[in-house]
Amino acid sequence: MALLGNAVNLAIIPARGGSKRIPHKNIKPFCGKPIIAYAIENAINSGVFDEIIVSTDSQEVAAIATHYGAKVPFLRPQHLSDDHTPTLPVIAHALETQQVYDEDNVCCLYPTTPLLPPHCLTQAYMTLCENTNVRYVFGALQYAHSPWRSFGLDSIESSGSVDSKAHLSNECSVESFAPTLLHPEFELTRSQDLAPLYHDAGQFYFAKALCFKRQLPIFTPHSRALILNPLHAHDIDTPQDWQLAELKYQILHT
Template sequence: MKIAIIPARGGSKRIPRKNIKDFNGKPIIAYSIEAALQSGCFDQVIVSTDDQEIAEVARQYGAQVPFLRPENVSDDYATTADVLLHAIDWFAEQAQEIEYLCCIYATAPFIDVSDIKATYQSLIDNPSAEYCFPVCEFPFPIQRGVKLVNGRVEMFQPEHFNTRSQDLEPGYHDVGQFYWGKPEAYRAGIPMFSNKAIAYPISRKRVVDLDTPEDWEYALLLSKVLSGQV
């Protein structure tokens, strides 16, 4: 059985009610639910939440909410891994075996159905891998990054001060949209950012991290650009 799990707790602090906040005419969680359903990859699309209103919105857009997440995996300190392990254990208690699990974040308005399909195919084509998820290239060489120490600048890798950008190895980061994985890997605590994972590069023009109100405004502007409105 292949399951999509969309974590969506109700206690967002920096953007209140973030997971069901309106984004271009519909709750932002709807984009993740609809992409999961349209991909045809899943036997069940589940929203894991502690919030009745979020549960109702999720059901309106076609997701299932077979349980409400308990308090111990719903506070500010609960990790995504905690949420996924809770869901894995819940399905095990129902005598339902999960073969592949995809964690899809609720705030991923630029998620693409083709990416969900392609990453799943990559994972099943590589049986020795435990995870597969999208990444994008940093817009600037990470080797030239600086830090501030008592207000003064220091390079992380000063040996590359005079290295040409085109001679530096590209760096990538997780885009924070979704992650395919095997339940046994989560249970074993195998690190996702390791050689047990396959990276699937996508364009950074579809990548935004929605943590602050400023991020939200940027995402709305980006959506207009991508849809050709500006």
């Protein structure tokens, strides 16, 4: 595709080496190749980017990233590579190491996005370029089950609270609990009559470099959400998430 204007278009993929819940998650084989390879290839195939950079603290991640076509011009410092480091400081650091102008277009693309089609990145880029008052464009998903009908579980047994991680095992959790509706005003409302709610899909954030440099908040009225097909995004935090994402990928590619 033809790039708009004279701005440079840069993709930055934050991919640190450590991961506790899924060891080596960002380079773990996913349906035949390292999962980060899909993000790199999708960025290339979108036709948007002049350069694709991976921000990592790992030589192993760097080697795999360069093999699939990305550049790794620096290694990320350790203070930006722990479990608690937010995304915006990582992208701001990457921009500081490169000659990136405020008006350049930057996409933070997560490495665990194997389901995301390249055209979503293209559409997000076009949305950003065509709306000068927009700070960020990001992928969003509609909640499959409306949070308006959500409830908390308060244990009424002396044995303790409800096991919030029971769903991660192969066993069902049997607890004695009392549900407390968070929005009791909607208890009798039909689910189809409830207003839809959305959440960040955790796939990408597209913005002018200045927004990332200043670490401006993403979820504001100055941003735009690109609503994704549920098959095109899946948050991968646990082994069960990984299995479900692979099933989605197989559905999309068979």
